[in-house]
Amino acid sequence: MSIIKEIPSKETYIVRQPVLRKGKSIESCIFDGDDLETTKHFGLFEDRSLTGIISLFQKINPIFAENNQAQIRGMAVLENHQKKGIGEALVKHCEKYCNANNVDLIWFNARTTAVGFYKKMKYETLGEAFDIKDVGEHYLMFKKI
Numbered sequence: 043m044s045i046i047k048e049i050p051s052k053e054t055y056i057v058r059q060p061v062l063r064k065g066k067s068i069e070s071c072i073f074d075g076d077d078l079e080t081t082k083h084f085g086l087f088e089d090r091s092l093t094g095i096i097s098l099f100q101k102i103n104p105i106f107a108e109n110n111q112a113q114i115r116g117m118a119v120l121e122n123h124q125k126k127g128i129g130e131a132l133v134k135h136c137e138k139y140c141n142a143n144n145v146d147l148i149w150f151n152a153r154t155t156a157v158g159f160y161k162k163m164k165y166e167t168l169g170e171a172f173d174i175k176d177v178g179e180h181y182l183m184f185k186k187i
Contacts, residue, residue, distance in 0.1 A: 044128070046135045049085040049095070051076035054116060057085075057095045061118035066176075073115055075099050084135055086119075086128050094119040094128040098136050105168065106184065108146040112136070115150065133163055137187055149184040157181055 051072075058071040075081055080100035085092045094117075101113040114136060119128045140148055152160050154171060160183050161167075167181045174180050 044086055044088045044093075044131070046084050046086045046131065049083050049092075051081070051083050051097070053085060053092065054083050054095045054097060057092060057118045057120055058116050061120065062116060062177075073097070075101070082139065083116075084132060084139075086132055088123070093123040094132050096132040096136055098139065103149050103182075103184075105182070106147055106149060108186070110145045111147045111149060112140050112145045113150055114148060117150075117156075129159065130163065133160075137185075140187055145187065147184060147186050149182065151180040152183045153177075154179045154181065157183070 055068055055071040059066070059068060063070045076083075076097070078099075082098045084096050084098070086094040096114060097116040099113045099115055102111050103113070114133070117129060117132060136148065151174065157167060163185075165183045165185045167183050169182055171179050171181055
């Protein structure tokens with residue numbers, strides 16, 4: 043049985059590091075704003091074992107007109123648990139949280155390899171691909187909720 047619950051930022055590192063920062067230091071897993079009161083981290087647990095994570099930052103991207111925006115960062119599922127609907131469950135959990143907290147728009151920078159995954163959930167790309175240093179090619183994606 044799986045359950046999604048809020049977790050402290052430090053608990054995300056054990057999934058962020060092998061999935062998002064492979065071969066890099068644990069310090070590279072710390073994101074600006076991780077410990078702000080407005081930032082929420084959610085973990086999906088299967089039999090008490092953390093298998094997937096997602097972080098939601100209260101952050102305005104000036105490209106969008108909406109006043110209440112949230113940015114998804116650090117969405118990751120351990121490799122041996124991928125393709126089982128965990129990522130989708132985490133994104134939907136964030137959408138429900140945003141709906142309950144009057145957030146109008148979710149945006150994020152998606153790795154090129156993840157664009158198809160997000161498009162299935164009705165997120166759209168905006169603009170051209172761009173490179174994030176030491177991480178790779180990304181697209182800005184968003185969804186009005």
